[in-house]
Amino acid sequence: MNRIIEASVHFIDVVASRGIPATITLILALGLCRWVLHRQIKRQEKLSDELKLRWTNIVKNTSYLVLVISLVLIWAPQIQTFALSLTAFAVAIVIATKELILCFSGTILRMSSRPFSIGDIIESGDYLGYVVDQNFLTTTLKELEPDFYSATGKTLVIPNSLFLSAGITNHSFIRPYMIHSFNIYLEPNARQVNVYHNLLSTILEEYWDTFQQENPKFLTQIRGKRLIQQDALPKVRFTTNDGAKHKFVVTFPCRAEARLEQEQAILKRLFATEIQ
Template sequence: MNLQQLLNGFVEQLQASDSLLRLTISTIVLVTIVFFARWVLRRYIRRNINSSDLRRRWLVQLRNGLLLVLLFGLFMIWGNELRTFALSLVAIAVALVIATKELIICISGTLIKSGAHAFHLGDRIQIKDYRGDVIDQNLLTTTILEVGPGKNMQQRSGRMVVLPNSLFATEPVINESYSKDYVLHTFTVPFKRTDNWRLAQQELLRVAQEYCRDYMAEVKRHFDRMSYRTGLESPSVEPRVTLQVEDPEDITLVVRIPTRTEGRNWLEQTILSDVFSANDFSRKPDA
């Protein structure tokens, strides 16, 4: 069986060599004929055409015509091999694209986030379930210090997350630090409908106004500058507490406060601590 395989391989090599030899001989014959015809015709033109302009024109046309004949002849001789070679190149290109697909998507994501100026070092971003402060970015990856757990926490978990930049080509990015120095920070406080949530609403608003009062003018100027730069209407920056009802038995108080970017966790925890340490909202006051 091994001897038969060797014989078959030897025959195939002979056939390939014979085919290559025929193609090479045909190419040499074609080139020889073209160059001989060029030599003969150039001599004829030089001897029989007296006008220098006409002679030059015929020599140029002869050169171009014989070049086309040579290229056409080579294509006819090597056409099958060229098609096979082209198919091989296409197969290699497809395999290369498949093998490097993730790499290509990562580079595309880098171009997208750079072109959109989506975020910068130090910004707090969220993409899919990943949320944190950006500490490094390069052509293929972006590194963040995770903030959490959950979307409502404002403290770092101590973990570092390396994100492939391919995410930025397919997923939306939330930049929580877009307004830089000051942000409008939001947090929620859930209650049962049987709890004294009205008192909680009043107390949360009162304490939030107390802590934000000293820098409200500075916050307003900051967002006015942003509004002028972006062409958008300046938002209301005063602390507010609104209601959200997602379940008939529950009420959620949504607290929004202006705060410095780096101090949002401290201010949120301080407000909650002051309100809940001084009040009991587990039942409504007697009518």
């Protein structure tokens, strides 16, 4: 007990004499650097909003990393002396900080595998949205509605520990393009299955010809990502659902921002055609 009291007194003395001034100076210096860099990023008119957001995020996380490392270096001797007298509390500290440790572990996994970056559309567990911010504990998403990929207006802040237990689906792996899919449900009619299938195939073939002319680098990018080219081509598949309705699954490549527009164009053309 006496050793704990002596260590505590020594720790407080050192904090008052050296630790606090150094810490305050460090925080002020990092805050100033971060403010200057943010102003410089905002003034860069040639950078897109997405790149500005990404660089702002990098500056923020780098400043946090420098702060943590610097604080450890400043306080390491004092913490070591104090901690030697508090070994009995080590297990309690680990238990109390379990979630924080899991979040840091998820961050390490994310940084090492780089499954996504700012601006990507990702899906993990029950969450789907645009990545707008990342830090050492959480990832912030602008939520998307799963059926139409339209914004809900909500912001999701998910702990990075989720990435340890749930897979990550990156819908923007071939950004600025994506492979979009949607379903069409029709009442059962065996005579019209081939008619609808052929009509959808024709619509997709014409769409593909136009898409290649407007996006000549798409196939080159697909090969650069080591993806199977056949998987990126427009296609339509026929099946049935649990309600015995006919189901057509339409898949096609598009620019991420135009996915809903192209989907609506295909649907309008399909149902504008008179089926005998």
